[in-house]
Amino acid sequence: MQDLHYRPVEQGGDVENERKVIFDLYCTGIDGEHFIIEMQQLYQDFFKDRTVFYTSRLINKLIPRGYKGNTYELPEVYFIGILEFELGETEPGKYFYDVALCDKQSSRVFYEKLGYKLLVLPNFNKNEVDIKTDMDMWLYLLKNMSKLDKIPDFLDKRVFGLIFDIGEVAKLIPEDKMAYEASLKHKRxxxxxxxxxxxxxxxxxxxxxxxxxxxxxxxxxxxxxxxxxxxxxxxxxxxxxxxxxxxxxxxxxx
CATH class of the missing domain: 1.20.5 (Single alpha-helices involved in coiled-coils or other helix-helix interfaces)
Structure with a gap:
């Protein structure tokens, strides 16, 4: 990642009365890629439509105006959704969707610079003994963070320790949080x-x-x-x- 912006990250329309979109997190990569990251707790109608709308609006805003935009070259844009609800698909238990524009007959990717990656946390049911990959670790943490009192032994503390530190601060009452921030300021x-x-x-x-x-x-x-x-x-x-x-x-x- 080269740069990131936290919510509210607003992308307006081209005219005053066009609908605006707000991303939870908007990141750019070192090779010019753009990432929209959304955290969704509750199911909503037309969720897939909304993901396409978000990416389409961002692509439209990123296209160079004037002569430079005449080539039709588009930026790389990816949508990452971390969902706490099931999509209601015909694939029960599926917890990771890696979606791209593909040819239906060959299943080969037709267009490389647009993708949708969805993590369906309720469908991730691996136990600690089954956690093997880095992705498993992240999914386990995202699903169970609110219930964990300490970092599990199987998680790499060099990678995940900071997340628990942030989580502990987030749970402080306002008075304790102010004291913590003052202490941190003195330390810095x-x-x-x-x-x-x-x-x-x-x-x-x-x-x-x-x-x-x-x-x-x-x-x-x-x-x-x-x-x-x-x-x-x-x-x-x-x-x-x-x-x-x-x-x-x-x-x-x-």
Whole structure:
């Protein structure tokens, strides 16, 4: 993912009185793909029609205007639905739909840049011992999150631990949530102050080191010049005046 926007993400029509659509989550991928993600708790009539309407409206809004749009090249758009109701299909127990525009005879995908992926949580009934794939883990978590008190052992804590942290915060009462956010702010402020002090100290050290290096280089150049003049037989006082070294320093040069 390259960018994401949380609800309300509103997509208006081309004219004032056209119907508007609002996505729960709208994401863009690094290769230019666009993802609409919807969380649906209750069944509603014409749900499939609505998914097609959402993707169609987004495609229409993304088409370049003017000359650039004359090629008919369309963006990649995908709809992801996480559903807490059954679709009423003839395939009982089906919990994952991966829908695309296909040829009916060959079942091959006809158009690659439009897809609908639907997760039907009530139909996912795998037990913990049956959880094998990453997708199984996500489906189990999405279905049971509200009933879990702690992260199950079979879930990778590096991946799913943050979700439980977010869930714990979401369940706090307003007063505790404010206290948590204030504590988090203090923590972030302290970390920011520390990192700023480190950066300033690093910058100061660089400047001082550079200054010291320049001074050392200048002193070495003065020594080399004084030694050449001394070997030429020039008076030490004149060499000292020209290089900034003392007579004693020049006498010791060999």
């Amino acid at each position: 402020d302290a970390e920011n102050t520390y990192s700023t002090a480190q950066r300033l100290g690093h910058d100061r050290g660089l400047k001082e080191g550079l200054k010291k290096g320049i001074a050392q280089g200048q002193h070495q150049n003065a020594i080399e010049t004084a030694l050449k003049f001394k070997n030429m037989g020039l008076p030490l006082e004149q060499i000292a005046e020209g290089t900034g070294l003392t007579v004693d320093e020049i006498e010791k040069l060999k």
